[in-house]
Amino acid sequence: xxxxxxxxxxxxxxxxxxxxxxxxxxxxxxxxxxxxxxxxxxxxxxxxxxxxxxxxxxxxxxxx
Numbered sequence: 662x663x664x665x666x667x668x669x670x671x672x673x674x675x676x677x678x679x680x681x682x683x684x685x686x687x688x689x690x691x692x693x694x695x696x697x698x699x700x701x702x703x704x705x706x707x708x709x710x711x712x713x714x715x716x717x718x719x720x721x722x723x724x725x
Contacts, residue, residue, distance in 0.1 A: 673699045
């Protein structure tokens with residue numbers, strides 16, 4: 662039997678987000694590093710938009 666959790670949270674859509682020690686989430690200041698678990702692609706980001714853009718690009722590449 663397939664675990665429903667694995668279907669809804671597939672490994673190829675998993676990322677590790679590491680926030681910089683000085684990031685102030687409560688003030689909307691996010692910066693750090695993100696890595697895609699399956700492909701090992703990684704980048705640093707200084708805005709939420711950069712973080713989300715990286716994730717979107719990697720996920721699109723995985724579909725191709």
